[in-house]
Amino acid sequence: MRTGVENALKPFNLDNPFNKRALWLYIVALLFYGTNHMLIIALPFLSQSLGASQSRIGIIMGAYMFVSMFLRPVAGAIVDRFGSRNIFMAALLLNAIVLAAYSIENLWAFAVMRALQGAILAFFSMTVHMLIIDLISDKARGQGLSLLSLASMVPYTFVPALVLYLKDQVTMTQLLLIFAGIGLCNIAFGSGLFRTLGARAGQTSGEQNRDEDRHTVGSSNVSTPKIVFPSLVMLMASIVFSIAPTFLPLYLDSRGMNTAPLYFLTETAVLIFIRFFGRKRIPSSATFPRKLLIALIACFVLSPTLLFLSLSTPVLLASAVCNGLALSLLYPTLITYITFIVPERSRGYSIGWFIAAADFGTSLGAFLMGWLADAFSYPTMLATGAGIGVAALIVTFVYRGEKAVVA
Template sequence: MERLWTGPFVTLTIGMLALFTGFYFLLPTLPLFIQDLGGSQTQVGLVSGVFTLTAVLFRPLVGGLLDRYGRRPFIIGGLLLFAVAMYAYDWIGGIAALLALRFLHGVSWAMSTTAVGTAITDIIPPARRGEGMGWYGMAMTIAMAIGPMAGLWLIEEGSFRAVVLVATGLSVLAFALAFAAKTPFERSAGRQPMKLFEKSLLPVTIAILFLAVAYGGITTFLSLFAVSIGVNAGLFFLVYAIALTLIRPMAGKLSDRYGEAGVIIPSLVVTVAALIVLSLASGVAGVVTAAVLYGIGFGSAQPALQACALRMARPDQKGVANASFFTAFDLGIGLGSIALGGVSQFAGYPALFVVCAASAGLSLVVFVVAVRARLPRSRQAAGEEAAV
């Protein structure tokens, strides 16, 4: 069996753990900071949406450039810009300036995460892609366990400035680790036109988008919902992360052995159930139950859908495939954050999570109708890639 745990794989994964932890510091604390600035519920959604929609605009361009010029320049440049943008939150004094900063931060997020994610797929043996992506995804999982609770503790015991400074330090650590990692890359033969999107990936990206709408509702409004029912938001993120940590390695191996459909379909059903439970929650028991189910469902479906995108793209289009995946994911989060802000303001949080459940249900329908039939051919292509 080909080796998975190489030096670059470990170094980049640890680097992304640092980056994602700093990023997740902001998720529960930024809405509170916006409210302190005098922002409304709708503006909370808008600020979150600007970040992700900016990433959507830049990811396709970054993906095409990665396949033409390599991964390293965009890893280094993206992480450096991310650290600078993170520190700049300390200077913000109004909603307009925050929106401008979120645009810059979104550009850096598009560059760094797309480039590192693509470099990781270069390093992982094709036959162990599901397993490798599952372990790499654990960086985000552990960050989600640590980040929100640490961020809330910092803002309660200190200030939003303390959140920013610690997150900046973690971003600098991510930059240093990525700078030290060797990232292999071979340009494809010939000088073909740069591709920004692969149309064969459209069905799977639509499925990813609908799943991400629900994720946007969780990440943007869970902390405010938890406050409204007297529950610590960090508890949801901690339980969710523990469930996700336990399920992801197993789901990745099952995906490699039996195919993505056998993992994705039941996982999306569990995700819908989690969001329905959350819409009915009125205390700790409901929130914890929803967190467990969401960790199992979303934690299994997300890396398997990314593996689908990679299998359905040509080996020389990994950058485009990763960019397509993250573009759809960011677009879903951005649209969800903006649209669901209005839902929460006029219909309340239970209605918001019902809409999230419906969106996850649409993801399931799209996958079953338009994606599943294409997977046997994509898995065969992966086998051919491994044999090269």
């Protein structure tokens, strides 16, 4: 039910995923994830200049995703209980404070700030997912979630080069203050959206709230079996997706090849193009999108399989296209499906578990594939990735789908 937000947005076309309020949300997400991607590049350099070892840098950087992964279901349940509006604004305020706190330039402070940012990420990602569901109609939900995920991915295309350029033009302290300034700008954008939202944005209806204490535990239990399939597929996909960014440059370098930039440029171009122009292909209903999922999973099976067979430039490009296609639509397709099959009162909790599964798959993939490459070989690693993809394909074939839930 859309009690608060729907009334506030009546003058706006909720069928349009580019309505003014949705655009504001995309911009806020772009700036939020942009500053976080900037820190991923800049913070290791600053930590090293302060005398941190490689292992200590790893601990500092890893605290972010580790904390976020474990807090996502908790954050989802809290958003279900209290709504997205106030938590959204609190996350932006805390993020700006944490960004400013990096200027302390102390390694222990860095570790604490990264952990705090992981907690902020868990709540922010939950609120923006819940808000975009409210800011657009059900039939455009798939498009909105696809555009939101695109906003979080776009910084990957330009942030590394931007930060590497800036670090040679300004001091690290100045660079960190620039990040804090971006955080303050994001508060301005977020507050503009905040003022237009109903007080109960992202929260269930009054009747549901009166029964909430009685139903919260039960609804979580009801929704848990429904998210097993999409979470399992996303976990397996994330393991396979982790291969290229983590190990492909090393594999190509070991073979005396310098074609990794060409691979990632092609993959990124496909991802952005398809996620934007292919968003209308994402089913926005409780109907299980079997054919689309099979096609997408087949793509991420083909990607490591092609690299296993050959590293020639045409094959490398074909692998990049396949991986880009799978990356572009798999996540928004699965998360859209989840929003229709779980009870509204536990939607945030369910999305939290789904995103946590994706995070865990990425972390597990880096560990598992690295071990396989060390213990056996890169081709063995690629063959294993293809095998995991085949397992995801089999799971999708046998899955029968879930019925839509109204309450």
